Amino acid sequence: MDLFNKPNAKLPKIKKDAHVDAQIPDGLFLACPYCGAQLYSKQLGEHRVCPTCGYGFRLQAYERVHLMTTAFEEWDADLTLETTDFPGYAEKLSRAKSQTKLKESVLTGQAVIENETVALGIMDSYFMMGSLGTVTGEKITRLFEKATTQQLPVILFTASGGARMQEGINSLMQMAKVSAAVAAHQEAGLPYFVVLTDPTTGGVTASFAMQGDVTLAEPHALVGFAGKRVIEQTIHEKVPKDFQRAETVLENGFIDAVVQRKELPKVLAQLVKFHQPQGGR
Amino acid sequence: MVSLFRRELTPVQIVKRAREDRFMAREIISGVFTDFFELHGDRYAGDDKSVIGGLANLNGEPVTVIVIDKGSDINDKLAKRNGSPEPYGYRKAIRLMKQAAKFGRPIITFINTPGAFPGKTAEDQGQGEAIAQSILESLKLPVPMIAIVYGEGGSGGALALATADQVWMFQNSTYSVLSPEGFASILWKDAKRHDEAAAVMGLTPNDLLDNHVIEYIIPESRSHSRVFSLIRAKLTEEIQTLANMPTDKLIAQRRARFRKF
Ligand SMILES: [Zn+2]
Numbered sequence: 001m002d003l004f005n006k007p008n009a010k011l012p013k014i015k016k017d018a019h020v021d022a023q024i025p026d027g028l029f030l031a032c033p034y035c036g037a038q039l040y041s042k043q044l045g046e047h048r049v050c051p052t053c054g055y056g057f058r059l060q061a062y063e064r065v066h067l068m069t070t071a072f073e074e075w076d077a078d079l080t081l082e083t084t085d086f087p088g089y090a091e092k093l094s095r096a097k098s099q100t101k102l103k104e105s106v107l108t109g110q111a112v113i114e115n116e117t118v119a120l121g122i123m124d125s126y127f128m129m130g131s132l133g134t135v136t137g138e139k140i141t142r143l144f145e146k147a148t149t150q151q152l153p154v155i156l157f158t159a160s161g162g163a164r165m166q167e168g169i170n171s172l173m174q175m176a177k178v179s180a181a182v183a184a185h186q187e188a189g190l191p192y193f194v195v196l197t198d199p200t201t202g203g204v205t206a207s208f209a210m211q212g213d214v215t216l217a218e219p220h221a222l223v224g225f226a227g228k229r230v231i232e233q234t235i236h237e238k239v240p241k242d243f244q245r246a247e248t249v250l251e252n253g254f255i256d257a258v259v260q261r262k263e264l265p266k267v268l269a270q271l272v273k274f275h276q277p278q279g280g281r
Numbered sequence: 282m283v284s285l286f287r288r289e290l291t292p293v294q295i296v297k298r299a300r301e302d303r304f305m306a307r308e309i310i311s312g313v314f315t316d317f318f319e320l321h322g323d324r325y326a327g328d329d330k331s332v333i334g335g336l337a338n339l340n341g342e343p344v345t346v347i348v349i350d351k352g353s354d355i356n357d358k359l360a361k362r363n364g365s366p367e368p369y370g371y372r373k374a375i376r377l378m379k380q381a382a383k384f385g386r387p388i389i390t391f392i393n394t395p396g397a398f399p400g401k402t403a404e405d406q407g408q409g410e411a412i413a414q415s416i417l418e419s420l421k422l423p424v425p426m427i428a429i430v431y432g433e434g435g436s437g438g439a440l441a442l443a444t445a446d447q448v449w450m451f452q453n454s455t456y457s458v459l460s461p462e463g464f465a466s467i468l469w470k471d472a473k474r475h476d477e478a479a480a481v482m483g484l485t486p487n488d489l490l491d492n493h494v495i496e497y498i499i500p501e502s503r504s505h506s507r508v509f510s511l512i513r514a515k516l517t518e519e520i521q522t523l524a525n526m527p528t529d530k531l532i533a534q535r536r537a538r539f540r541k542f
Contacts, residue, residue: 169458
């Protein structure tokens with residue numbers, strides 16, 4: 001059986017959800033966070049990319065679904081777990097939920113990218129800085145587990161400020177929990193492709209973001225473990241401008257390719273095809 | 282546990298004690314094991330002095346020992362960045378884990394680190410990737426692995442060597458997502474509120490035992506040799522049990538240990 005060419009028709013077609021539109025009004029004047037170019041937001045185009053330097057502005061998870069896939073069926077949409085009653089945490093969570101229309105910092109599901117069926121995860125930096133909470137870790141773990149059962153490749157778009165402080169040690173444990181699911185997916189001979197988006201830092205970098213078979217990044221995405229300020233305080237010197245930027249990390253040997261946002265679906269589909277089992281298994 | 286302790290310390294007091302260097306790496310190695318033979322280097326970038334590793338005997342059985350060491354005097358501490366490993370320190374640990382796997386040796390790690398080193402070179406050499414691979418490799422090991430936090434267990438830099446079958450802690454040690462200073466500075470933008478942070482973080486051995494993050498608290502004593510004898514006996518017993526499990530069960534159980542969080 002050809003496991004990689006499942007019929008696509010089963011998945012719902014992507015339609016533009018109302019809340020996906022116009023996070024940034026067209027007339028808004030803004031500066032590129034990377035190169036500083038002054039731009040009208042409509043100059044960014046549908047892909048929200050700086051026309052001067054190619055930097056991809058941070059996207060909400062559903063915007064990314066719309067740009068990258070032709071069909072998407074969400075998994076574990078309503079997953080909730082008991083979490084800590086840390087002071088102020090519940091309020092922070094509900095604010096993040098109403099601001100993003102997400103229930104956690106990651107969206108997972110089955111998707112079709114240029115005719116290739118994959119298990120897809122998209123982290124959202126607008127949801128509590130994409131921090132790694134228990135539900136975030138659980139959804140990504142289930143993504144890998146389901147992908148292993150269904151023999152699907154995993155594509156994960158990472159974006160994270162790091163640990164979810166309010167959840168304390170449980171946040172740290174997510175790094176190991178997801179890694180265990182990655183290990184089982186690897187052992188099943190299935191491919192895992194990471195796309196590092198701006199910013200991918202902390203515990204996410206120190207676990208599943210750096211465990212892929214092929215690691216891509218969007219132009220100028222910040223990719224690192226420790227924060228710039230902590231590093232400068234520790235070594236008593238300023239770090240260079242391109243420190244921890246995707247191009248530097250590529251140069252240092254930890255990224256396979258930096259890919260323009262609009263090229264990503266094609267590149268990802270090609271990578272999936274490269275990893276299709278030959279002659280059945 | 283309570284009867285073992287003269288009095289319950291507050292989390293703030295435990296944080297302070299955990300940083301006092303009451304137990305030193307070399308002392309632990311020679312106190313718990315015999316015939317330690319040190320192995321150096323990650324084979325790519327160098328030898329991280331903050332990660333001491335090698336072969337030793339535990340009650341006559343060969344084991345691999347990996348210890349994060351903060352250093353003793355000021356020069357030693359500088360060379361070891363007060364127990365903050367560089368990426369090649371974690372890669373040295375990975376090398377020794379794989380070697381242990383090849384020869385069927387159990388692995389015992391001892392952890393005392395404020396966290397992985399936050400430096401420019403460390404980032405350029407892939408600090409995140411080194412920790413990520415150490416975690417992943419640990420989850421695939423076909424041999425028993427027990428991790429013991431003997432001072433500070435700080436963040437991903439500690440987890441890198443604590444993705445084990447069992448995790449134990451010394452009575453006066455801590456294990457946390459970040460230091461209380463870092464926690465306060467991220468959450469409240471004020472590192473000076475570290476005591477307040479320590480109180481709510483759940484970083485003490487008792488808290489972590491309650492949350493099933495660890496399996497055992499090692500009672501401390503002024504007689505270090507008594508502590509080491511206890512560790513030796515407990516390690517021998519637990520490793521025996523783990524080593525008797527079929528490999529696939531052992532690995533599945535280790536992964537399940539983290540699946541519950
Ligand atoms: Zn730009």
